[in-house]
Amino acid sequence: MHVSVETTSTLGRRLKVAVPADRVEKEFSARLQQLSKQVKMPGFRPGKVPLKMVEAQFGGRLMNEVAGELIQTTFREVIGSQGLRPAVDPRVQHKPFGRGEELEYTIEFEIYPEVKRSDLAGERIERPVVEINDPDVDRTLETIRKQRSTWKPVEREAHMGDRVTIDFVGKLNGQEFEGGKAAAFPLVLGGGTLIESLEQGLVGAKAGDERRIRVKFPANYQHALLAGQEAEFDVKTSEVAEPVVPELNEAFAKELGVKDGTIEQLRAEVKANLTREASARVRAVLRARILSSLLEANPIEVPRSLVDTELERLKTAVKSRSLNTADKDLLEKRAYRQVALGLILGEIVRTKAIKPDPTEVRARIEEMAADYESPQEYIQWHYASPERLSEVESLILEGKIVDELLGSVELVDKPMSFQELMKTEAIPR
Template identity: 30%
Template sequence: MQVTETLAEGLKRELKVVIPASELASRLDTYLDDLKDKVKIKGFRPGKVPAAHLKRLYGRQATAEILNELLNETTRKAVEERNEKPALQPEIDLPDGDAEAILSGSADISFKMSYDILPEFELIDFKTVEIERPVVEISDAEIDEQIAQIADNNKPFETKDGAAEDGDRVLMSYLGKLDGTPFDGGADENGQLVLGSKQFIPGFEEQLVGLKAGDEKVIEVSFPEDYPAKHLAGKAVTFDIVVKEVQAPGEVKIDDDFAKGLGLEGLDKLKEIIRGQIESQYGAMTRQKVKRQLLDKLDEVYTFDLPERLVQSEFDGVWRQVEQDMQRSGKSFEDEETTEEEARGEYRKIAERRVRLGLVLSEVGEQNQVKVTDEEVQRALYDKVRQFPGQEKQVFDFYRSNPTALASLQAPIYEEKVVDYILELAKVTDKTVTKDELMAEDEDEG
């Protein structure tokens, strides 16, 4: 094998590789010699099939397979001998005109391989990184508020005489019509709705106020412009309503008996569970803020050339998602007060940031031997499987038989473990914030 460097510009590399035709011929002879003891051909005893006959029957197919193996093998070897780390699998350019001559064994294998190498950079001392961790102190009032909400959702309703009022529950049948024709999903014989809950489309609940059991009414409403069902979005419709019963809400006493009705030992246990749920919720938001701060700081510190093809691959993935989201929402770039060119520029920056931070985190993990265990991947797989009830076996088999898909489960685990490693070294100080401040920060960050 002869390797000649034809381009070394920044992170870009191009090599010309020549493999003598004799190498392909030698491997073909070895392949056919092994094959003659395995194949059964009418008119020949096992192991006695002439090589020339085998070559006529299997030579072209075998040559193609061996050629593919040779290209992969020499590509890998060429990179290893140069002690380089390609950002992606090198691209191979084998001129179409040479293929026939190569397969016939009359020409050397000459091809071009091109790739981007990974950039080299020094890791900073992470002890110099300062992170402010927002922490929310959970008050008894917040816990009581959550319990009051649970009580409100579990309050009893009793049949009442008279007109429906805000807070009452209306049992009814309804039939939705668009231009006088019933539409899918717009009917229910046993619907129920708590007035004021805002569960139905705007304007629906308000028109039920004042109705009594046995009343019939046709109400007119319009679906929101962003309604998921495109054929109904923004459309004016009618609903034929028949009120079957009106129920008034009862009172709920929050005490041990209430908690026991939820299957718990008592009110203290309910408060303990609610506190734990709130802590988990705020903890996840705090983690998000801390990670965002860390990544922002790393993005500020590290500036190095990026492998163009890696960036382009990341951008392509981001842009596909953008186009899919816009198609689903029915919006245009003009609706977002931008242009496609401007949007591409912004998402290009996002792709570059992701690639840069991904390379930094990967280097941190590699230098410090951060590993993802089989048990961690297994837990992630089971979590994914549980998201598809009834299809557990198909999902499990898909990931088990697809290394790329399984790697997609491993990647976020690895990233979180590397982030944890850095945060253990960084100077992290707690800052007490309110719930609203934590939520506001989340909205500001998008």
């Protein structure tokens, strides 16, 4: 069998293969003989139809089957002997051929990139160190109190932090636009629910007031129709209400599920929750830093087709038909990062023969199921789908790799506040 390998790009490969005529003939004859035993034709007993008649009727179909089978078989042989690992489905073309002729085909594909480093020995990673203190608990309790505020109607003008109930109609060039109209809409001023200039324009409004507010949408606004455009909103305010924040007392504590209703126990539970949250955040930050370091240690080119596939998945996930240039660039970088990380982690799994423990997978699924009303149905839903089960297995494998890499780096503790920790990047760059 004659084989030539051509490098078309860093990862691109083109194989030209010529399968000898005698191998093609051997495969074709075997299939023809097998088919002749099954074919029925008028005037002939089963299995006694002459081969020439069988070939005349079915030869074209058999030749296509032979070509397909030989291409698959010889392609596996070639990539095995050449040490090639295709990363995507190959594109195949073969020349027309007949009996007594060799089968020539060309096959193009991209290979997996070489991953040079599977450890981070010698690298230094900063590890956040956080101690939950009384001010952290105070801030959290204040946030909880505000979240549980009730609203008291007032006769005065609206201030930032008040809730106004409004009817509004938005117009662009004098025409109403989709999504720009609502009735009895509750809006907390300064909450960022609507565009900032519209909320600012309602400061000072009283119940019964009607206002026309001009706004300009940002150039990167999520709706392409409105991005960078000026619009007018006719707004009628039907109510202004101020927040009534509940007192921090035993009744409030019991409302939050503290059985004995003491403030001390409430503070202890809040501190415990913050400690768990901080621990999870530290883990997420370390994971992001480890994976970012792994990416930096392996500057690889990735198959374009894999990036395109991931990019389409991300576009579907954000559910936006119209993306501006900045958003597209961001998604493109994210798609590349996701694919590159997947390939690097996959290579580490392959070379180190890391496998998910079924008991760990089960435990992770049960942990995830605890947040659902019917945990057992959620568990069965995962085990009913190899794809869903594979996703959990991938999480387990990634966790094993991150733990192993953490053991190979120098961790440098960096004290910080809880607030600083929650603002720290927890996504691989």
